[in-house]
Structure formats: C-alpha cells, structure tokens
Amino acid sequence: xxxxxxxxxxxxxxxxxxxxxxIGVEGIIIAILLGIICALIxxxxxxxxxxxxxxxxxxxxxxxxxxxxxxIYYGLPKIGISTNAEVCGAIGLGxxxxxxxxxxIRSGLETIEPIQAExxxxxxxxxxxxxxxxxxxxxVSVSMPAFMANIIFLxxxxxxxxxxxxxxxxxxxxxxxxxxxxxxxxxxxLVVFYLIILLPVSLLGRFxxxxxxxxxxxx
Amino acid sequence: xxxxxxxxxxxxxxxxxHTVLDGIDLTVHSGEVLVIIGPSGCGKSxxxxxxxxxxxxxxxxxxxxxxxxxxxxxxxxxLRQKIGMVFQSxxxxxxxxVLDNITLAPLKVQKRTKAEAEEEALxxxxxxxxxxxxKQYPRQLSxxxxxRVAIVRALCMHPEVMLFDEVTAALDPEMVREVLxxxxxxxxxxxxxxxxxxxxxxxxxxxxxxxxxDKGNIIEEGKPKxxxxxxxxxxxxxFLNIFEFESVKD
Amino acid sequence: xxxxxxxxxxxxxxxxxLLGGLGxxxxxxxxxxxLSIPLGILLGILMVRKELVIRAITRLYLEFIRIMPQxxxxxxxxxxxxRAFGSDISGELSSVIVFTLWGTAEMGDLVRGAIISIPKHQxxxxxxxxxxxxxxxxxxxxxxxxxxxxxxxxxxxxxxxxTTSLVLMIGVVEVTKVAQQIIEANxxxxxxxxxxxxxxxxxxxxxxxxxxxxxxxxxxxxxx
Numbered sequence: 001x002x003x004x005x006x007x008x009x010x011x012x013x014x015x016x017x018x019x020x021x022x023i024g025v026e027g028i029i030i031a032i033l034l035g036i037i038c039a040l041i042x043x044x045x046x047x048x049x050x051x052x053x054x055x056x057x058x059x060x061x062x063x064x065x066x067x068x069x070x071x072i073y074y075g076l077p078k079i080g081i082s083t084n085a086e087v088c089g090a091i092g093l094g095x096x097x098x099x100x101x102x103x104x105i106r107s108g109l110e111t112i113e114p115i116q117a118e119x120x121x122x123x124x125x126x127x128x129x130x131x132x133x134x135x136x137x138x139x140v141s142v143s144m145p146a147f148m149a150n151i152i153f154l155x156x157x158x159x160x161x162x163x164x165x166x167x168x169x170x171x172x173x174x175x176x177x178x179x180x181x182x183x184x185x186x187x188x189x190l191v192v193f194y195l196i197i198l199l200p201v202s203l204l205g206r207f208x209x210x211x212x213x214x215x216x217x218x219x
Numbered sequence: 220x221x222x223x224x225x226x227x228x229x230x231x232x233x234x235x236x237h238t239v240l241d242g243i244d245l246t247v248h249s250g251e252v253l254v255i256i257g258p259s260g261c262g263k264s265x266x267x268x269x270x271x272x273x274x275x276x277x278x279x280x281x282x283x284x285x286x287x288x289x290x291x292x293x294x295x296x297x298l299r300q301k302i303g304m305v306f307q308s309x310x311x312x313x314x315x316x317v318l319d320n321i322t323l324a325p326l327k328v329q330k331r332t333k334a335e336a337e338e339e340a341l342x343x344x345x346x347x348x349x350x351x352x353x354k355q356y357p358r359q360l361s362x363x364x365x366x367r368v369a370i371v372r373a374l375c376m377h378p379e380v381m382l383f384d385e386v387t388a389a390l391d392p393e394m395v396r397e398v399l400x401x402x403x404x405x406x407x408x409x410x411x412x413x414x415x416x417x418x419x420x421x422x423x424x425x426x427x428x429x430x431x432x433d434k435g436n437i438i439e440e441g442k443p444k445x446x447x448x449x450x451x452x453x454x455x456x457x458f459l460n461i462f463e464f465e466s467v468k469d
Numbered sequence: 470x471x472x473x474x475x476x477x478x479x480x481x482x483x484x485x486x487l488l489g490g491l492g493x494x495x496x497x498x499x500x501x502x503x504l505s506i507p508l509g510i511l512l513g514i515l516m517v518r519k520e521l522v523i524r525a526i527t528r529l530y531l532e533f534i535r536i537m538p539q540x541x542x543x544x545x546x547x548x549x550x551x552r553a554f555g556s557d558i559s560g561e562l563s564s565v566i567v568f569t570l571w572g573t574a575e576m577g578d579l580v581r582g583a584i585i586s587i588p589k590h591q592x593x594x595x596x597x598x599x600x601x602x603x604x605x606x607x608x609x610x611x612x613x614x615x616x617x618x619x620x621x622x623x624x625x626x627x628x629x630x631x632t633t634s635l636v637l638m639i640g641v642v643e644v645t646k647v648a649q650q651i652i653e654a655n656x657x658x659x660x661x662x663x664x665x666x667x668x669x670x671x672x673x674x675x676x677x678x679x680x681x682x683x684x685x686x687x688x689x690x691x692x693x
Contacts, residue, residue, distance in 0.1 A: 061682065067671050071668060071671050177548050186548075198536050
C-alpha cells in the first residue's frame with residue numbers, strides 16, 4: 001500500500017466526509033421531524049391526513065433512495081421544482097427516513113397505555129401537554145433502539161449521493177480509482193472513513209439499547 | 220354538611236349499544252365522603268370516569284359548582300383541576316421522579332413556582348410517610364407506596380373533590396392498610412371524596428353515605444350503619460352476603 | 470396539462486426495456502436470496518458454537534458487512550477484484566457476490582437469534598432421546614426456526630430489491646440505468662422525459678416491493 005498516496009489525498013476524503021456527514025445530519029433532522037409529525041397524525045387518528053400519511057409511508061419504504069433522488073433531482077425540475085444537489089440529498093434522505101422514524105415512534109407511542117394519558121388529563125393537563133410531558137418522553141425512550149438503528153441506516157444510505165454528482169466519499173474513491181488506478185488505497189480510505197462515521201454511532205446505539213434493556217428509568 | 224358541590228342528573232352512558240349507566244341521579248355535598256359499592260361491571264368505575272370527563276356521556280348532565288362537565292368541552296382541563304382522581308393501577312409517570320410526578324401539573328397547569336410546588340409536595344409526602352422517596356423513580360417503590368404518591372399527586376392540585384377508583388384492588392394485602400389509612404386521614408380533614416371500593420369494613424368506617432349500584436342503577440342508598448347492618452333491598456342484601464362469604468374464604 | 474414526458478414510455482420498446490431492467494434487478498436479488506438462505510443457516514449455526522475463534526471470525530464478518538454501506542461493498546468487490554485477482558469480474562457477478570455476502574450475514578444473524586431463543590430443554594430432551602447434535606439441529610431446531618425466519622426473509626428480499634438500484638453505479642444495466650438511457654436517447658424529442666420515466670421507475674420498484682412487504686407483515690402477524 002502506498003502511504004504517500006494516502007496522505008496526499010487524505011484532505012480530499014476529509015472534505016468528502018464532511019459533506020457526507022453534513023447532508024446526512026440535515027436529512028436525519030428532516031426525517032425525525034417528519035417522522036414525529038406522521039406518527040402523531042397516525043396516533044391521533046386524524047381523518048383523511050392519516051390516509052395520506054400511510055400512502056407516504058408505504059411509498060417511501062418500498063422504493064430505493066437512489067430512485068427517489070433521481071426523481072427529485074432530474075424529474076421534478078421538469079415540472080418547475082428545482083433543487084440543488086445538496087438540498088436534494090437532504091430532502092431525499094428526509095423523505096426516506098421520515099417513514100422509518102414514523103414507524104419507530106408510532107410503535108413507541110402504542111406501547112404507552114391510554115390510561116397514562118387519562119391520569120395526566122385528570123390532573124388538568126391539556127392534550128398537547130399530555131403529549132409533550134407524559135406520552136412523548138416515554139415513547140421516545142421505548143423507540144430509542146429503533147431510532148438509533150434508523151440513524152445508522154440513513155447514514156449508510158448517504159453513500160448514494162454520488163449518483164446526483166455530490167462529491168461525497170464514494171465519488172472521491174471512484175474518482176481516484178479512475179484517475180490513478182490506486183484501487184487498494186482508495187478503497188482502504190473509503191472503508192476507514194465510513195468506519196469513522198458509523199462506528200461511534202453504532203456503539204452509541206448499542207450502549208443506549210443495553211441501558212434501556214437492563215435499567216430503564218430510575219438508575 | 221356543606222353546600223351542593225357535584226350534581227349528576229339522569230346520567231346515561233352506553234358502550235356499543237349496551238347501557239352501563241341508566242339514568243343516575245346523585246348529589247354530593249362539600250365535605251361529604253360518599254362510598255359507591257356494587258358488583259363488578261355494575262358501572263361504578265364508569266361513573267367516576269364520567270365525573271372526570273374521561274368518557275363521552277349519552278344523556279343527562281354532570282355539574283361541578285354549577286359548571287357542566289362534558290367530554291370534549293373546552294373548559295374541561297380547568298374543571299379537572301378541581302377533581303382529583305386516583306386510579307387502581309396508580310398510573311404514576313415512570314419517566315419522572317416521585318417529586319416531578321407530583322409537581323408536573325402544579326407547574327405546567329397552575330403555573331406555580333417550582334420552590335412553592337416542591338415545598339408543598341414534600342410536606343404532603345411527609346404526611347404520608349414518603350418524604351425520603353422524593354428523588355426516587357416509581358419503579359423503585361412498592362405498590363402501596365406508589366398509590367400513596369398517586370394520592371399526593373392528586374392532592375397537590377388542591378382539588379375540591381377526590382375520586383378513588385378501587386385504589387387498593389391491585390395491592391398485595393399487606394399494603395392495603397397503609398393506603399386506606401391515608402384516605403381515612405383525608406376524610407378526617409373534611410375532604411369531599413367519592414370512593415369506589417370493595418373493602419367493606421373500610422367503607423363502613425369512612426363513609427358519610429353509601430350508595431349501592433347494580434346494572435347501571437342506584438338500587439339503594441343510606442347511612443353506612445343502616446346499609447351494612449340492615450339493607451332495605453333484596454339485591455343489596457344478596458350482594459353483602461356474597462361478599463361476606465367471599466371474605467370468609469379469604 | 471404540462472408535458473410530463475410520459476409519451477416516451479409508449480415509444481418503441483421503451484416500456485419493455487424498463488421491465489427488462491427490472492427483471493435484471495429481480496434476478497440479482499432472487500439469486501442472492503436463494504444462495505443466502507443455506508449459507509445464512511450455516512453461518513447462524515457457526516455463530517452459536519462454543520469455539521472462541523469461530524465466534525470471533527463470524528462476529529467480525531457480520532459486523533463488517535452490517536456497518537458498511539452496500540455500495541462500499543460493491544465497490545470493494547467490483548474494483549478490488551481486478552486488483553486482487555488480476556481479472557475483472559462483471560458488474561452483475563459482483564452484485565450477486567455482494568448481495569449474497571450481505572444476505573448471508575443478515576440471515577445468519579436471524580438464524581442465530583432464532584436458535585438462542587429456543588429453550589434449552591428442547592436441546593436436552595432431544596439429546597436424552599439419543600439424537601446426535603447434527604440430528605438435533607436437523608429435526609428439532611431448524612424446523613422451529615424456519616417459521617420465524619420466513620417473514621424476515623421476505624423482508625430481506627424487499628430490501629435487496631431496493632438495493633439493486635445501486636448496481637448501476639458499477640455499470641450494471643438495470644431498470645434505473647435503462648431509464649437514464651431512454652431519457653438520454655429522447656433528449657431532443659421529449660425534453661421532459663426525466664419526470665415521466667423516473668416516476669415510472671419509482672412506481673415499478675413500488676409494485677415489486679409493496680406486495681412483498683404486505684406478505685411479510687401478514688406472515689409476521691400470523692406466525693409472530
């Protein structure tokens with residue numbers, strides 16, 4: 001392995017990793033917000049909108065991110081909705097992740113017995129306060145393992161961003177392989193950088209899961 | 220006895236076409252301790268849930284100091300502050316400490332200051348012998364302790380009337396007493412209470428008035444002594460007999 | 470009504486070509502799943518063995534495959550193979566290899582989970598009957614795990630079908646690549662083709678995956 005090559009192109013990978021992470025985080029934030037909204041709509045059984053949400057969830061879960069991105073990036077401009085590649089990446093990731101987050105939160109919400117809400121109501125809390133102070137905090141901690149798994153899944157999905165010509169890690173690796181034929185070095189750095197991004201999140205997820213499983217509230 | 224506090228007129232409630240409460244008329248005066256007894260499924264718990272606006276009703280009217288309680292109405296949160304409710308299954312919030320469980324509603328609903336709410340919470344906890352548990356989480360408490368915390372949580376809102384829905388039914392026998400003692404103490408303080416219970420001796424000791432409900436109707440009502448010693452109706456007599464039979468077996 | 474570029478789909482053999490592309494994607498995922506099932510069962514059994522080395526190796530394999538984006542794995546096999554063996558392997562073969570490696574890992578973990586969830590006395594009682602450990606697995610453990618595995622495998626198939634969209638990045642001509650070709654070829658006559666064609670690809674994937682998702686959900690409820 002040519003270490004000189006690795007050090008020479010390290011900054012390129014760093015830049016790419018920052019881009020990958022930035023869009024990844026933006027997309028994940030969109031996904032969480034979208035997921036909470038969709039989960040609340042389904043949990044609250046809001047008429048009509050609830051149907052739209054289920055259609056969205058099925059569409060999002062049963063199609064690949066790459067195709068979603070192509071449609072947003074190349075298809076939508078044809079009917080006058082243009083985005084730049086970075087915004088497209090974040091929106092696409094958010095569109096994909098929203099449904100996964102919604103399912104995670106909804107299954108958390110469903111584990112909270114309705115009588116918990118009633119006991120909060122009986123204290124005079126308004127429905128929104130019941131949600132905010134009693135239901136959501138419990139649901140979120142129940143959904144935490146699924147939540148972390150989704151975050152890892154979404155960070156992995158960022159690897160397709162190069163398809164809409166974002167200069168992410170995949171793009172950089174492919175570029176270097178094409179230009180200099182340094183396949184081993186390029187792939188090695190690719191793996192290392194993905195490990196740097198994903199390993200801490202994965203370990204954190206496991207830590208949280210263990211804590212929740214063996215401890216729960218009160219330790 | 221004080222003035223009229225809670226008034227129920229012609230209350231009808233049904234689930235899927237099955238009538239659970241069939242025209243209940245009931246008035247509770249301020250300072251009164253009312254005990255409701257009856258066989259399981261007679262509608263007594265549903266009655267409490269209706270009083271707290273947790274169930275939509277299908278006829279009649281419930282008013283607290285003249286204000287109507289109706290499921291779904293705008294002023295319900297305000298009215299509920301005046302009605303404390305304690306559930307059979309405690310329903311403490313597992314993600315909050317004992318102290319936070321008690322002060323959540325005073326802080327968020329009544330907008331009281333943290334220092335003042337906590338001070339009162341600790342005073343009440345001390346009264347029920349749980350001051351040292353303030354910083355613990357519900358899962359670290361026994362059933363009887365949880366239920367005492369639940370009572371304190373309701374009390375801290377300064378309710379005008381307290382509803383107790385079979386609060387000892389889920390407890391191990393040795394913990395029943397500690398909860399009942401707290402309730403007796405509250406009765407002595409002159410609190411208005413509506414209690415649904417299966418503890419007959421306790422009922423006799425605590426009640427100013429007993430009502431017996433069966434199949435959604437009030438069958439009999441009276442002073443505890445008269446009711447328990449010489450019930451006027453056949454059905455109440457039968458129910459009390461069955462009950463003694465069961466308690467002998469226990 | 471604006472031009473949505475839907476007319477391109479009905480020109481010549483375009484629709485058939487798209488379906489052909491989807492066929493390639495389905496072929497890759499199906500082959501990989503069929504290979505993954507036996508290999509995954511084998512891996513799962515290896516993962517619960519007592520030998521520390523075997524457990525460490527299988528664990529490492531599982532963790533690496535799981536944490537790496539599938540596209541990175543595709544790159545490693547596709548670009549790396551030329552380097553390592555001096556000979557190119559085709560994009561399609563690379564895809565099958567990667568999907569099988571991935572499917573084996575996922576399936577292996579499912580099998581492992583299923584095996585350890587079977588109560589210990591099941592093993593003991595079959596040993597008491599004089600069955601060898603191979604026989605125990607074959608007659609007692611595997612039949613019990615299969616029921617739990619089927620819905621999860623169906624789910625895995627849908628995930629694989631979705632992931633086949635990535636193989637265009639290593640030059641395999643599947644549905645998304647065909648879509649790009651069609652859009653390119655009709656750039657002059659139908660400038661808005663990108664909307665209609667990508668929408669169609671989107672729906673094609675949905676039509677391929679949705680019934681499987683529903684089936685998996687149904688089986689999970691029935692057997693879960």
